[in-house]
Amino acid sequence: MATNKQIVDAARAIDPKADLSVSGGDVNTIVWENGYSGIDIDVLKEKIVEIETRDINNRYQTARKRMYPPFGDQLDSLYKDILTGKLDSTGEFARGILAVKQAHPKP
Numbered sequence: 001m002a003t004n005k006q007i008v009d010a011a012r013a014i015d016p017k018a019d020l021s022v023s024g025g026d027v028n029t030i031v032w033e034n035g036y037s038g039i040d041i042d043v044l045k046e047k048i049v050e051i052e053t054r055d056i057n058n059r060y061q062t063a064r065k066r067m068y069p070p071f072g073d074q075l076d077s078l079y080k081d082i083l084t085g086k087l088d089s090t091g092e093f094a095r096g097i098l099a100v101k102q103a104h105p106k107p
Contacts, residue, residue, distance in 0.1 A: 001025045002048045006055065010047035014039050056107060063104040069096065 002010075004022050007030070011018040019036040023029045027045065032038045068074070074093065081091035088094065 002027075002052055006048055006051045007044075010044055010051050011039055013051070014043060014047055060104045060106055064100050067100045067103065 002025050004025055007022045007025065007027060008018075008020060011020055011030075017036070018039060019033040021031045021033060027041060027048070030038075069077070074096075077091075077093040077096060081087055081093050084091075086092070089098070
């Protein structure tokens with residue numbers, strides 16, 4: 001089931017001037033506002049599926065961003081690996097990045 005935000009995003013992706021309200025993530029509750037004539041419901045449903053898929057595919061990216069160490073710490077880790085000659089998968093930098101990628105794989 002789509003969220004209210006996904007429904008509104010879908011409508012505005014089809015027509016940026018779309019003016020609507022929705023409740024409960026249900027397209028059947030859409031109220032077109034301020035004289036807006038509306039969007040064909042089947043076209044809207046297709047766009048909602050597209051947006052839901054996009055959101056699912058983007059979740060891993062958001063989770064990864066939160067887990068990666070700050071950029072300065074990553075550079076420090078890389079510098080230490082340079083000094084110890086570990087610019088391969090055994091280095092601290094590579095292991096840290098790999099841990100994040102394994103914890104949150106691409107869908």
